Amino acid sequence: MEFTTGGRLTVRITPADVGKRVSVRRLTGSMDGMEKFTDTVGVLTSWDDNVVLITRRTGETVRIAESSLVAGKVVPAAPARRRGPAASFGELARVAARAWQPVEREALGDWELRASGGFTRRANSVLPLGEPGMALDEALRRVRRWYGLRSLPAYIQTATGAEGTQELLCTELEARGWRREVTAELRVGALAPLVDGGPDTDAAPVRLGRSFDEGWLRRYQRFDEPGPHVLEVLGGGPSVWFASVDGDGGVPAAIGRCVVDGRWAGFMAVEVDPDRRRQGLASAVMRALAARALEEGASAAWLQVESDNEAAGALYDGMGFATHHRYHHFRPA
Incomplete structure (x- = not known):
């Protein structure tokens, strides 16, 4: 340097x-x-x-x-990634938001307040893609009041690491006593290699459908009781597909969810029975979902993974996914 x-x-x-x-x-x-x-x-x-x-x-x-x-x-903005499809932060943020559509939303200037009974921070946080249309302190007061009326913690989702991300807002939130609870990566990659890069025969047959059943939800295990808000969030999106691999006792050995949105296919809820890991089931699920997304005209893929999830990170590294930016959920101290 x-x-x-x-x-x-x-x-x-x-x-x-x-x-x-x-x-x-x-x-x-x-x-x-x-x-x-x-x-x-x-x-x-x-x-x-x-x-x-x-x-x-x-x-x-x-x-x-x-x-x-x-x-x-x-110095110039961070150089463009050498792998994966080109995309702006704004485009990816909106695509990811449409894949986790909230039950309830309200605009605050260019901020979107989202609530879904507490199921997943991505559908229960503020998405600040622009200015709130008022002084920041007043906007934060309104955010806390809006979530308080719904008996929910107030979260604001911010991003760092790409052109147009929100490093300044992160600093302003920290200065006002908001603390970062979770950091995750939004990764992107080409879609076709997910289909072409696997073996000739999958580790297990993968069933695809437009809906999910109780067994699928039991494998997902991201909530205490799957109320209507959970079902609405999981089922929402431009073109949603669910995958499962048969397991024991009516609970799939592996599951996945994919949302196709124009050129993008987003992968999420990829879960495998702990006793069936390292058998290629996660790859088989993603391969089947990717093939369906290609049929619908998608060409690029994205997914989200928490930064400390080393096993998932290694899997997605092998599939050619590269980090586009990181996002964070801030909550008042």
């Missing part, structure tokens, strides 16, 4: 650059007479009281004392 100008390190950023992607170097100490430096790249989200805040693509906020800066400059 090069900072020199005429042989000198130079700090060429100011508070006026808040909101831009920057690269900085800071002095972090010395050892054996040698100075030690650390480089940080991310969005400059705050510069107040002699403290600089930089938000990395992972959503992590780095606090840097202004006095420790030895170099800094504005």
